[in-house]
Each structure stands twice: as C-alpha cells, then as structure tokens.
Amino acid sequence: MISCPIPQVVWFKRDLRLEDHAALYQAALAGPVVALVIVEPAYWQGADTSARQWRFWRACLTDLAKAIARRGGRLCLRIGDAVAELEALRRDIGPFALWAHEETGNGFTFARDRAVRGWARMRGVAFVELRQFGVIRGRGLNRDHWAAAWDAMMEQPVLPIPPIVWQSAPGHDVLPGAAALGLAPDDACASAAAGRGAALATLESFLFRRGEHYTRAMSSPLSAPDACSRLSWHLAYGSISMREVWHATRERYAALPKEARHWRQALRSFMARLHWHCHFIQKLESEPEAEFRPFARRYEGLRRTADPSRLAAWAQGRTGYPFLDAAMRALQATGWATFRMRAMLMSFAAYDLWQPWQEAGLVLARAFIDYEPGIHWPQCQMQAGETGINTVRIYSPVKQGFDQDPQGRFIRAWIPELSQVPVAWLHALDRMDRDQRRALCPDYPPPIVDHAAAARSAHQAIAALRGTAEARAEADRVQRRHGSRKRSTTRKREGKIAAVRDRGNERAQMQLDL
Numbered sequence: 011m012i013s014c015p016i017p018q019v020v021w022f023k024r025d026l027r028l029e030d031h032a033a034l035y036q037a038a039l040a041g042p043v044v045a046l047v048i049v050e051p052a053y054w055q056g057a058d059t060s061a062r063q064w065r066f067w068r069a070c071l072t073d074l075a076k077a078i079a080r081r082g083g084r085l086c087l088r089i090g091d092a093v094a095e096l097e098a099l100r101r102d103i104g105p106f107a108l109w110a111h112e113e114t115g116n117g118f119t120f121a122r123d124r125a126v127r128g129w130a131r132m133r134g135v136a137f138v139e140l141r142q143f144g145v146i147r148g149r150g151l152n153r154d155h156w157a158a159a160w161d162a163m164m165e166q167p168v169l170p171i172p173p174i175v176w177q178s179a180p181g182h183d184v185l186p187g188a189a190a191l192g193l194a195p196d197d198a199c200a201s202a203a204a205g206r207g208a209a210l211a212t213l214e215s216f217l218f219r220r221g222e223h224y225t226r227a228m229s230s231p232l233s234a235p236d237a238c239s240r241l242s243w244h245l246a247y248g249s250i251s252m253r254e255v256w257h258a259t260r261e262r263y264a265a266l267p268k269e270a271r272h273w274r275q276a277l278r279s280f281m282a283r284l285h286w287h288c289h290f291i292q293k294l295e296s297e298p299e300a301e302f303r304p305f306a307r308r309y310e311g312l313r314r315t316a317d318p319s320r321l322a323a324w325a326q327g328r329t330g331y332p333f334l335d336a337a338m339r340a341l342q343a344t345g346w347a348t349f350r351m352r353a354m355l356m357s358f359a360a361y362d363l364w365q366p367w368q369e370a371g372l373v374l375a376r377a378f379i380d381y382e383p384g385i386h387w388p389q390c391q392m393q394a395g396e397t398g399i400n401t402v403r404i405y406s407p408v409k410q411g412f413d414q415d416p417q418g419r420f421i422r423a424w425i426p427e428l429s430q431v432p433v434a435w436l437h438a439l440d441r442m443d444r445d446q447r448r449a450l451c452p453d454y455p456p457p458i459v460d461h462a463a464a465a466r467s468a469h470q471a472i473a474a475l476r477g478t479a480e481a482r483a484e485a486d487r488v489q490r491r492h493g494s495r496k497r498s499t500t501r502k503r504e505g506k507i508a509a510v511r512d513r514g515n516e517r518a519q520m521q522l523d524l
C-alpha cells in the first residue's frame with residue numbers, strides 16, 4: 011500500500027514571497043503544502059511595534075494571499091499564540107511537518123521560536139528552519155570565514171517557484187485592523203507601496219534609473235529618497251529575497267560599460283551595503299541580548315534612566331535644532347530616513363540628551379516601517395558608542411544641516427514654525443536676538459541643550475571607559491565575535507589605510523562637530 015505524504019506546513023513570517031523561498035521549495039518536494047500565517051497579538055503589543063509596520067506587513071500578506079490564490083491555493087490565516095495555533099492546526103488537519111525560515115527577530119520572536127521548537131519536539135513534529143539571508147545560525151560560526159560563506163550563499167542560483175500541490179486548512183478570512191491588535195493610531199504616516207510587484211518595481215527603477223548618483227546622493231534627505239534603493243522595507247518583510255537583489259545587481263553591473271563610472275561606483279557601494287545588512291543581523295543572531303545590553307558590558311548602565319520630557323521633545327521634533335527636528339518629523343511622517351539621518355538622530359539622543367539607546371531605539375523602531383531588529387539594535391548601540399569597537403561619532407545637527415541642506419529647503423518643508431526665518435539664520439537660530447526670535451519664530455523652542463558642551467561631556471565619559479586595559483581586552487573579545495574582517499592582503503592594506511584615515515576622521519569629526 012502506498013502511504014500519502016503528510017501535509018507540509020510552510021509558516022510565513024518575514025519571508026512573504028513564493029520566489030527564492032528555500033522552505034517552500036523543499037516543502038513542496040515533500041508533500042502537499044499548507045501556507046500558514048499566524049498573526050500574534052502578543053507580538054504587536056511589543057514596545058517596538060507600530061501600526062505603520064502592521065499596515066505594511068498586512069499589505070504584503072494580502073499580496074501573498076493573492077499570489078497563492080492565483081496558483082490554486084488558499085492562505086491559512088490563524089490569529090493567536092503561535093504554539094496554541096499550531097496545536098489547534100494539528101487537531102484540525104492531523105500530523106504535519108513544519109517549515110519556516112530562520113528568523114533573527116526581537117526578544118519576542120526569539121522566545122516564541124524556542125517555544126515552537128519545544129512544542130515540535132514534544133509532539134514529534136519535524137520542524138525545519140532554513141536560511142534566507144547570509145546569516146549563520148549555531149555554534150559553527152567562524153567570523154573569519156563569514157564573508158566567504160555570505161558570498162557562497164549569494165552565488166547560489168535563485169530558486170524558482172516549485173510546482174505546488176496546495177492543501178487548505180481552516181482559518182480566518184479577514185486580517186484584523188491595527189486597532190483590533192491594540193496598536194495606537196498612526197494615520198499621520200503615509201502608506202508605502204507593499205508586496206511583490208512593488209518590490210520588483212523598486213529594484214528595477216533603482217538599478218536602471220534612480221541609482222546612478224547613489225554614492226553622492228545617499229546622505230542628504232533632499233536627494234536620498236530618490237537616489238537610495240528604498241528596498242529596506244521589502245527586504246525586512248521578505249517580499250523580495252536578498253539573493254534576488256544581489257543577482258540582479260551583479261547582472262546589471264556586469265552589463266555596464268567601463269565609461270559608466272557613476273553607475274559602477276554606485277552599484278559597488280550598494281553591494282557593500284547588502285553585505286552589511288547580513289553582517290549586522292549576524293550580530294543579533296549571535297548575541298540576542300544585544301537588543302537590551304551593550305556588546306561591551308562595561309557600558310551597561312552608563313545612561314541609567316530615561317528622561318521622558320527630553321525623549322518626548324526629541325521624538326516630536328522639538329529640540330530647537332532645526333535640521334534634526336526636520337529629520338525626525340520627516341521620519342514620523344514617512345516611516346523612512348537615510349542612514350545619516352538615522353545615525354544623527356540616535357547620536358543626538360545618546361550623546362546630547364544622554365538617553366539610553368534602548369529607550370531612544372524603541373522610538374525609532376516604531377517610526378521605521380522597515381524595522382529590522384538585527385540591523386536596528388546593533389546600529390543603535392554603535393551610534394551610541396557602546397560597542398567598544400567602533401569609532402565614536404558625535405554628529406553636530408548644525409554642521410549636518412549646513413552640509414546636507416545648505417538652502418534650508420528640507421527644514422522649511424518640515425518645520426512650518428520657521429517659514430519666516432531667513433536662510434542665513436535657519437541653521438543657527440542663536441544668531442538672532444531675542445526680539446528677532448520672538449517676531450520670526452515665536453512657536454519654535456530654544457535649543458534643548460548646548461550641543462558643544464553636551465558633546466564634550468559625552469565624549470569625556472565614553473573616553474574614560476575606553477581608555478583602560480580592561481576595555482581594550484573587552485574590545486578584542488567583541489571584535490573577535492562580531493567585528494568585520496578584511497578578506498585579502500589587498501584588503502588588509504586598504505584596511506590599514508582606512509584605519510589611519512578613520513583615526514584622522516575621528517579627530518576631525520570631533521573638532522568639526524564641536
């Protein structure tokens with residue numbers, strides 16, 4: 011007698027696509043596929059989640075459900091605790107095998123995946139988790155060989171959608187709204203085009219039209235929204251895979267003529283950032299506590315308690331620093347910011363306002379549609395100077411404003427209270443006397459702190475912790491576990507030059523910013 015294969019449940023999380031999907035591909039070879047999504051209300055109660063993230067994820071899910079329906083299947087939607095829903099599914103359809111991608115998420119998903127693994131062991135359910143990024147799970151990680159492993163993963167062919175025999179399973183018909191999940195209203199944030207079609211169109215327009223001046227234009231909030239790839243939210247929810255992006259970029263690069271200097275430089279910078287994506291996520295994968303604790307433990311408690319009024323002024327874009335406030339208000343309204351704006355915002359919260367990065371990081375996480383815990387938390391720590399290994403960079407909001415928005419167009423776009431202020435004063439309102447301020451911008455607050463003084467004292471506090479022999483030993487440990495490696499002799503040479511340049515830059519940065 012021939013026995014029928016049991017259902018293969020593919021649990022979609024942050025991998026909302028059918029293409030280049032290792033778990034779906036393998037599952038489809040093994041038996042009929044149940045496509046499962048679990049909306050976990052407890053996840054959406056977390057302090058790092060927001061309605062804008064939910065709306066984007068929900069739109070990706072709707073798009074995925076349609077793609078499955080076009081192929082004759084039906085997405086099984088469950089709402090509740092993951093273990094409870096899997097147990098209920100088992101009651102509904104009998105024994106099954108479970109497939110998912112290896113998720114490097116926040117503390118909630120880390121604990122939930124552990125619980126699901128425990129449940130699967132107890133129930134005798136085969137639970138297979140497969141890689142979707144260049145991130146390596148488990149004890150076998152060797153940072154010296156990590157970059158080569160990343161290359162090898164990306165070089166593998168993009169997986170096609172396999173022939174799939176779908177099996178349906180009972181579930182909900184309608185996705186809940188944000189309010190039903192207890193999420194605070196967030197209607198001020200513009201919605202972003204989500205789903206597979208939007209991801210492909212974004213990649214195509216970047217590679218063939220928008221990306222030529224990426225390297226030069228990536229930092230200013232005036233040019234970056236068009237010049238950057240804008241793939242972050244598509245990568246964060248998996249409507250396109252990293253490998254698909256990598257292959258398309260490599261192909262485009264190979265087809266470029268030698269004279270296309272800007273394009274070639276742009277795509278090289280871009281490919282480096284694709285690498286960073288996984289490099290950062292690897293840090294959280296290797297050390298999940300990094301969401302809550304600094305990599306260098308000696309910084310623990312450096313910024314002890316949050317000051318709610320300082321944090322609120324920063325989060326509302328009312329610090330009295332026009333360029334910084336404009337960056338925050340733009341982020342709150344669009345759900346996206348350039349790398350430099352994110353770094354400047356975090357730097358100001360951590361150094362100038364001396365707030366714990368954990369608290370400021372939650373404000374930013376909620377504001378980012380593309381919230382990716384594995385990038386976010388290591389970046390927050392790094393911009394707060396608590397990794398023990400990275401250059402301490404204290405951004406001056408005034409200098410950044412002069413550099414990135416010399417005519418004040420960005421400031422004017424986001425801070426209506428400053429519409430009457432002449433451009434000569436826009437970046438440095440302290441050049442106005444009291445009467446001029448009262449006449450031209452009565453509703454805009456004075457600077458919340460003196461940047462030069464605050465940055466100097468922050469720098470001293472960090473320098474005192476970094477200078478000791480113990481700190482250097484700890485930095486070595488962090489570097490061995492999480493630091494990036496140079497890949498060849500040439501790179502070593504380049505690395506030395508870069509290190510010298512960095513040290514120079516660091517001094518310059520401090521001088522300039524103060």
Ligand SMILES: Cc1cc2nc3c(=O)[nH]c(=O)nc-3n(C[C@H](O)[C@H](O)[C@H](O)COP(=O)(O)OP(=O)(O)OC[C@H]3O[C@@H](n4cnc5c(N)ncnc54)[C@H](O)[C@@H]3O)c2cc1C
Pocket residue numbers: 228238239240241242243245246280283284286287288290347348349350352353356378380381382383385386387389390393
């Ligand atoms: C404090 C702070 C928090 C951040 N939090 C997030 C986050 O939650 N989610 C997120 O996707 N990015 C985060 N970043 C990294 C970076 O700012 C964004 O990835 C980038 O601005 C997204 O825009 P883009 O897709 O147009 O990027 P592009 O410049 O076009 O880069 C392409 C892709 O490369 C990756 N990438 C780019 N820069 C970095 C970087 N510095 N580190 C790691 N990966 C990078 C991203 O996946 C990005 O989509 C954070 C940066 C800082 C300083």
